[in-house]
Amino acid sequence: MATEAPSERTRVHRLPERGDYDRATIDQILDEALICHVAWVTDDGEPRLIPTIHVRVDDTLYFHGSRASRTLQALRAGTEVCVATTIVDGLVLARSSFHHSMNYRSAIAFGTAREVTDHDEQLLVARALADHVAPGRAADARPPTDDELRQTLMLAIALDESSAKIRTGPPKDEEQDLDLPMWAGILPLGLTPGAPEPAPDLRGAPPVPVYVEGYRRPGASG
């Protein structure tokens, strides 16, 4: 809770102790989370929502998709969006049904979508996206051609209106429930990698990269 909320709509009213407006905290959540959900309002006033890969570069949040996608086309022209990403850290099993909860870290950001049209920025975003998914991958992946960049719609929002909401720690039961006989506590949860599966059409015998073999999200514990 290092700073004040940048706007009324980013302020955490209910359980304000869970609110955090420190950009370092927000950035860490955006960087660790693989995907986000982007919401916007259609011309008809209906809510829309898509999951998508994102990446933060300094003070900008980027996401992208096929230029042929109707969804992204609807988002293109100065659309106001609300972006949220949520990392689940564990289950909070209280004695009472009422006090069950989840440990999580979520970030939310409001902004107006800007299309990325500058060639250098497009290349930077393509690299950043590859490195967001698997830190180190951008150095190995074949960079996008101009034709591939033309097929890709990249959107950006400024991270000047954002907040985080975090719950940590054990369950908080009522005093009168503490003698109840059931187990209570936390079950930590985390996104963990399985064994890498080489592409069936892989040629030669390239080694599994260290960023795949030892995969972990940036900033993730454990």
Next chain:
Amino acid sequence: MATEAPSERTRVHRLPERGDYDRATIDQILDEALICHVAWVTDDGEPRLIPTIHVRVDDTLYFHGSRASRTLQALRAGTEVCVATTIVDGLVLARSSFHHSMNYRSAIAFGTAREVTDHDEQLLVARALADHVAPGRAADARPPTDDELRQTLMLAIALDESSAKIRTGPPKDEEQDLDLPMWAGILPLGLTPGAPEPAPDLRGAPPVPVYVEGYRRPGASG
């Protein structure tokens, strides 16, 4: 891809082979996913988005929160919502930056929020939510009192306008990229439990329940 899309806005246009309108598929995603994101439009026409725990019971999707929450209050009265949940199954590392992707299963549902006011339905939802988070927990948790139910706002939408979108399988690179020297393939990812952490104020020595010790999401592989 068992059935047709129930509406234009649930139809998957781009890469239609990823669309699935079979309720069994959609239900499996909703049941396995711990949380969802709910989007709606404010009276001022702005997009809003919150992460929340949900649970499906038959043809209804429920979510809940504190009645004191401004966010949920804004949602209460017949608000149209768009709900999405996304399970990340793995990273798709192609040779080209362009063909990088993610294996995922997402479900999306549109509906008009209905407040749950019937006492029996409220108790059913409380049990279902506990069992959604940790299947088996409802039998152990102390049920909500009438006062706790009064503090809780439960909302429901009918699952009659929903769809799923799924990507599976290896990277799909261009033929001319197949001789490039870098590794390509899938890195599976899954939400996995750590060691249970008993509440610091736990009294007696209740055993860790089997649904905690052997935790897995319903329908999850591995």
